[in-house]
Every structure is written in C-alpha cells, then in structure tokens.
Amino acid sequence: MLALVIYDISQDKARKKVADHLLDLGLVRTQYSVFLGTVDKNRLDELVLFAESQLDATDKLYVIPVQRDDLSAARVVGLGFDEQLVTDEILTKVI
Amino acid sequence: MLALVIYDISQDKARKKVADHLLDLGLVRTQYSVFLGTVDKNRLDELVLFAESQLDATDKLYVIPVQRDDLSAARVVGLGFDEQLVTDEILTKVI
Numbered sequence: 001m002l003a004l005v006i007y008d009i010s011q012d013k014a015r016k017k018v019a020d021h022l023l024d025l026g027l028v029r030t031q032y033s034v035f036l037g038t039v040d041k042n043r044l045d046e047l048v049l050f051a052e053s054q055l056d057a058t059d060k061l062y063v064i065p066v067q068r069d070d071l072s073a074a075r076v077v078g079l080g081f082d083e084q085l086v087t088d089e090i091l092t093k094v095i
Numbered sequence: 096m097l098a099l100v101i102y103d104i105s106q107d108k109a110r111k112k113v114a115d116h117l118l119d120l121g122l123v124r125t126q127y128s129v130f131l132g133t134v135d136k137n138r139l140d141e142l143v144l145f146a147e148s149q150l151d152a153t154d155k156l157y158v159i160p161v162q163r164d165d166l167s168a169a170r171v172v173g174l175g176f177d178e179q180l181v182t183d184e185i186l187t188k189v190i
Contacts (some may be wrong), residue, residue: 004159006101008126031103031155044170060126060173064099065165071156075139077146078155 001067002045005026005035009088010045014054014090018061021050037077100130102146102156109149113156116145117182121137131166134158135157 005022009015015033023029027037027045044063051061051084100117104110110128118124120142122132139158146152146156 001106048170055173063170065168070160073160075143078150
C-alpha cells in the first residue's frame with residue numbers, strides 16, 4: 001500500500017535509526033520527518049515493531065495509508081513534494 | 096473532505112499565522128506541524144492562498160486528502176493521534 005509515515009522523535013540516534021529503516025524500506029523522504037512510499041503489510045508490521053523499540057514515551061510515529069488518487073489531488077504550497085520525485089520515483093514504484 | 100495538513104515553516108510568525116488559520120478552519124493539531132480535519136473545497140482554496148502569502152522560498156505545506164477508512168487503518172506508535180481526539184472530536188466532525 002501507499003503510505004505516509006510521519007514521526008516526531010526527540011532523540012537524534014533513534015530518529016536516525018527510524019529514518020534509515022524507512023529509507024531501507026524504499027520510502028522517499030519528502031520533508032524532514034515525512035516519508036512516502038509503498039510498503040507491504042509484513043514490512044509495515046516490522047516497521048511498527050522497530051519503531052516501538054526505538055521511540056521513547058513522548059515520541060510518535062504514524063503510518064497513514066493514502067490512495068494514489070488522493071495523493072494526486074494533494075495541494076502543495078512551496079517546494080512540497082519534489083515533483084520529479086513524485087512523478088518519477090514514487091509513482092513508478094506505486095504502479 | 097478529510098485532510099491531513101503538514102507544514103515545514105521556518106519563521107515563527109508565519110508558522111503561528113498558518114497554525115491559527117488551520118485551527119480556525121476547525122482542524123485539530125495532532126502533532127507540532129500536523130493537522131487533521133475536514134475542510135471543504137472553498138476553504139481549502141482559501142487556505143492554499145493564505146499559505147502562499149505566508150511561506151518563504153524554502154517552506155512547504157501539503158494538504159493531503161485522506162479517506163476515513165484509511166485513517167482508521169492508520170498505525171500509530173507512541174501517543175500518536177490523541178485517541179480521544181480522533182474518536183470524539185475528529186470522527187464526529189467527519190461523519
């Protein structure tokens with residue numbers, strides 16, 4: 001599924017580990033703490049377990065499924081998603 | 096529509112103005128720079144124009160439509176969306 005992953009992780013070390021894990025899963029970083037990409041159910045379970053092991057009491061991480069049509073309908077102000085990234089990298093992965 | 100608004104705004108003043116605008120629209124702050132709620136098409140156009148007037152060259156703001164089913168299927172690690180908020184405040188607005 002296509003998913004948006006957003007986190008708020010206070011410790012640099014934990015944040016880096018989670019970011020690396022998301023990049024390893026093939027997600028694309030669209031903003032400092034926002035990633036987007038396709039992730040299958042098993043990998044998602046694994047990610048949630050990994051995040052649980054890294055986050056402290058005040059940290060948060062969400063994985064929000066998004067529909068491709070909804071993403072296409074997203075409104076962006078500023079640089080937003082790098083358009084090249086979205087069209088080329090993510091969407092070709094999603095298809 | 097139900098939408099997720101995520102921003103990355105460097106200037107405190109502009110960030111506060113955009114945050115206040117989002118709260119005025121009835122969105123709920125789920126994380127420091129993440130808001131969730133229902134917003135109609137006209138209000139959304141207005142928000143995009145307002146954001147464009149506030150953001151500087153490196154800032155970003157996305158409005159991503161999300162389906163209610165997708166939000167229900169979201170995985171959360173840590174405090175995430177305040178559960179009470181999601182069930183009571185947002186979902187009753189969405190229904």
